């Protein structure tokens with residue numbers, strides 16, 4: 369089933385409300401917040417402070433594609449626009465905390481950085497790091513990159529053994545299918561051998577073939593982010609219950625801004641289905657931007673869309689909260705029971721809300737403990753000042 373057969377004959381029914389006011393500033397052609405609805409007024413305590421947020425480091429040699437990845441995934445830059453990116457010369461910290469679930473920072477560590485420079489504070493950099501993505505340019509000779517990978521992993525692991533190590537074998541758009549597999553096998557073999565030689569055989573590296581010219585980079589990033597979401601098993605379980613009771617074939621929970629899927633049911637992920645869902649988000653956001661009366665956000669609490677494909681398949685998008693959307697793929701005849709699907713979706717959304725609430729309560733409790741630790745005699749000072 370080619371991807372093109374899906375396209376062209378779709379019917380899109382998009383639905384959203386336009387009752388809020390206010391025009392937000394734009395970043396390029398995108399509304400600030402990249403199409404999100406207005407911010408809900410959440411208590412400040414729910415957002416983790418930047419230091420507390422899990423950090424994803426992008427590392428690798430110069431010109432391997434780190435900044436391009438960051439720009440394409442999180443800033444909606446088109447792949448061609450990265451062609452003339454200047455080399456990064458200092459660590460660029462990107463706060464991806466717009467979404468309640470996907471709260472983390474991405475640090476783009478330049479390839480030219482001197483790790484022996486005393487200003488490079490490895491303790492701080494690796495200490496709060498959740499995942500280290502090492503980007504290898506697969507179109508180039510990767511021997512030097514592998515030596516650097518081994519050095520970085522060794523250093524990082526000594527400081528923080530909980531880091532997830534992810535290797536992006538990048539720019540594979542230039543390789544044939546056979547070549548991709550061979551390159552991955554070779555890099556896997558060499559890097560694990562190198563680590564074993566250094567006595568680090570217990571360190572696990574995960575490998576992903578990526579390119580900014582297709583959806584592989586979003587898929588790979590999704591898998592990295594999922595490892596940092598402690599609620600993942602709960603979300604997966606909820607999705608399994610939803611699909612088995614609603615005649616749905618596959619369901620993804622998407623972070624709309626980045627098109628990262630933060631969870632899916634436990635059936636295997638077909639790349640084409642994932643691509644279709646990503647395309648659907650683009651279509652929905654574009655339609656809302658063009659026809660929506662509101663200027664400050666294309667995705668809000670009432671966003672929903674149905675796309676019928678000429679393969680008797682339906683894509684059904686429902687908003688879960690201001691950052692998350694559920695996209696279901698199902699057969700057209702199963703959609704006859706839309707009422708049932710909508711009812712089950714309502715239950716699913718409530719359950720997700722509960723997961724959020726627990727997270728918020730935990731964050732609030734943590735903030736309170738931190739405040740007490742920082743100002744143990746706060747009450748005493750206040751009393752003293754007034755007396």
Ligand SMILES: Nc1nc2c(ncn2[C@@H]2O[C@H](COP(=O)(O)OP(=O)(O)OP(=O)(O)O)[C@@H](O)[C@H]2O)c(=O)[nH]1
Pocket residue numbers: 428429430431432433434435436437447450451452453454455456457477478479480538539540541542578579580581
């Ligand atoms: N073909 C191809 N080119 C890519 C891909 N990703 C990035 N590039 C190109 O690689 C070049 C270098 O990308 P950058 O993102 O600047 O590399 P960097 O790792 O940030 O480099 P430093 O900042 O010097 O460390 C750019 O011309 C990109 O267009 C990819 O997936 N495929």
Ligand SMILES: [Mg+2]
Pocket residue numbers: 434435436454455456476478
């Ligand atoms: Mg760069």
